[in-house]
Amino acid sequence: MANPLVRKLEHGAPLSDEEKDALAKLMVGARPVGAHEDLIAEGDAPEHVHVVLEGFACRYKMLPDGGRQIMAWLVPGDFCDLHVSLLGEMDHAIATLTPSVIAFLPRNGLEVLAEDHPTLTRALWWATLVDEAVLREWLVNMGRRPSPQRIAHMFCEVRARLHAVDLAPDAIMEFPLSQTDLADSAGISSVHVNRVLQQLRDEGLITWRGGVLQVLDVGALEAFAGFDANYLHLKGPPASHAH
Amino acid sequence: MANPLVRKLEHGAPLSDEEKDALAKLMVGARPVGAHEDLIAEGDAPEHVHVVLEGFACRYKMLPDGGRQIMAWLVPGDFCDLHVSLLGEMDHAIATLTPSVIAFLPRNGLEVLAEDHPTLTRALWWATLVDEAVLREWLVNMGRRPSPQRIAHMFCEVRARLHAVDLAPDAIMEFPLSQTDLADSAGISSVHVNRVLQQLRDEGLITWRGGVLQVLDVGALEAFAGFDANYLHLKGPPASHAH
DNA sequence: ATCGCATCTTAACCTATGTTTGCAAGCGAA
DNA sequence: TTCGCTTGCAAACATAGGTTAAGATGCGAT
Known part of the structure; x- marks a missing residue:
């Protein structure tokens, strides 16, 4: 690889x-x-x-x-x-x-x-x-998206970025951050991160246990978050190499 | 000029x-x-x-x-x-x-x-x-500074940036934005912008009328906002040209 | 001068999120 | 196994900031 x-x-x-x-x-x-x-x-x-x-x-x-x-x-x-x-x-x-x-x-x-x-x-x-x-999209995320959408958006983005380097083939990825790290990224408190995660899990959008994040339905999560990958400028088809 | x-x-x-x-x-x-x-x-x-x-x-x-x-x-x-x-x-x-x-x-x-x-x-x-x-500093501003400090920080930044192009010689500058524009920049509502401005005026940090912003005490405002100009990377002495 | 529209200002009320705290669960080290 | 530490979870309470709505103020156009 x-x-x-x-x-x-x-x-x-x-x-x-x-x-x-x-x-x-x-x-x-x-x-x-x-x-x-x-x-x-x-x-x-x-x-x-x-x-x-x-x-x-x-x-x-x-x-x-x-x-x-x-x-x-x-x-x-x-x-x-x-x-x-x-x-x-x-x-x-x-x-x-x-x-x-x-x-x-x-x-x-x-x-x-x-x-x-x-x-x-x-x-x-x-x-x-x-x-x-x-960075610009993160700013929009912080300024204008309520925290559930905000966290969801961050998950959509990592998925897309990891996918671009072949590290999230099935929307399942290593993601061993702590909730505190996530809080410091999203500009909210860690206990609120916890609340939000409960919600995202309850709505069947993600699972996240033991450092492994799974996006259960990429389309649904992206719709929920209002995610549009255009800002990542991954023009071509992501990482479809001949082997 | x-x-x-x-x-x-x-x-x-x-x-x-x-x-x-x-x-x-x-x-x-x-x-x-x-x-x-x-x-x-x-x-x-x-x-x-x-x-x-x-x-x-x-x-x-x-x-x-x-x-x-x-x-x-x-x-x-x-x-x-x-x-x-x-x-x-x-x-x-x-x-x-x-x-x-x-x-x-x-x-x-x-x-x-x-x-x-x-x-x-x-x-x-x-x-x-x-x-x-x-952009990075704006993200920090949004994520971690309460709104009075956040707005104050934005004022410190424009002052410094306008100063760098000789447009804010005395900490007095043309600044004809609406409170709504400011709200959409700071990620808060326009009525909250208004509340915050009252406070900054009451504390004697700024005046802002008729599109003219005056920073009454640059040091005090920067201290209040936790502003440090290093991220603007204006190495040399700002705009001190020979004439 | 006055009309009309933008913007600003204020108030009352509501909700998202912060804070504090305590406990449970996981996990590595001895 | 047990200890100790970090992390996750939950509940009670406090507050910053959002929302709505209604006046006030300023200002350009007629």
Whole structure:
């Protein structure tokens, strides 16, 4: 099974085999990381580019009162800090949410490779523009959707994103977040997350036990949440490779 | 007084006089637009790049139930649709909030110019990464700050951003949004916006009448809101040019 | 000057969500 | 097995913010 980074970037631009190989070879130092560990702190200017290969990580900020807001989920194939160098330093932190595997790409190597391969450059910028689009949808989610729809929408999105890297073939996926992590993502309290989950289960939309999330009826959940995948910009048919 | 686009981009990279001139010359078709007019619709693939020269515009999405969520304020110097071509089409709409002046840059011309001027390319990408950083902070704002702090934070941010293009020298600025627009930005109802504004006025933090917003004590408002400008990445001293 | 429409303001009432707390269930370590 | 910790669940209560509706105010057009 190919590298999730490559699988993801193929949604953004048609990479040649040479480009895919070069990218995969650039990826070094894959290492396992436990749950709830910081990978990058606010204010850092990381030397290498980090990529999630397995598990879930997140972007987050802490507030003075101790509150935490998670601003993005990073799933396999996602970059943590692709273009920080343009901004100078991180304005937020990155942490794992579950046990994960994280790899590095030497920043120089990646830049050199990108210079020689405009299509690759395009794919990398595509990925950051999609990150931005996701952020916009999260903002809509927070601002205008009541919490049951909000959580449902987040489930629809992970399903679609994991599906795009072949990790949710049957709408069944590894999703070992805690309810507290979900609360800090949705901007509500963890006890309210619990209430909402009861409701989603009662309505037969999902099951979620032992870190495994199953969407029982994708259409029904998407209708309930008002989910439309257009903002993920997964143009082509998702990950239908020849084997 | 120089072009606000140029003034803004100078925060991102040190542009040569030639680059500044070329950019300014590329900007054509400045035209006035009334308040609350759509500039770009969801699904469009705009041929030219739009820039706000005067007034306020916004990014927004409508929801099935008629709700509107504003996801970004566009102030003079901001791009509306710089890199859409990489994503194919707009996943959200753009509208004016107040009477504005909008200019265009031919997409081809801009691409050619950027190819010859790596520093300019850098400045353009810097601008989109800052947009993303602002979006992240808005998400934190929505998720974790109670509405008085949330509105206050938005005021701190516009002040800083307008200041960066020399449009809020004394913490006094043109800000002719309606309370409804503010509500759709903050994810609360317009009557609650009104309640919150009373409070901010009562506490002597701001005045806002006749479309003019004055921050009475920048330090106090920023402390109240928990505002830290780092996410705007305005490295250098804001807009202190020789004349 | 006055009419008409936007916007702002206020009030009364309602509901979603937060807070606090206690307990149960799961699970890894000794 | 038992201990200890984290996570999930539930109930009682408190409150921020939503909804509706009705005046007030300002302002452009005639």
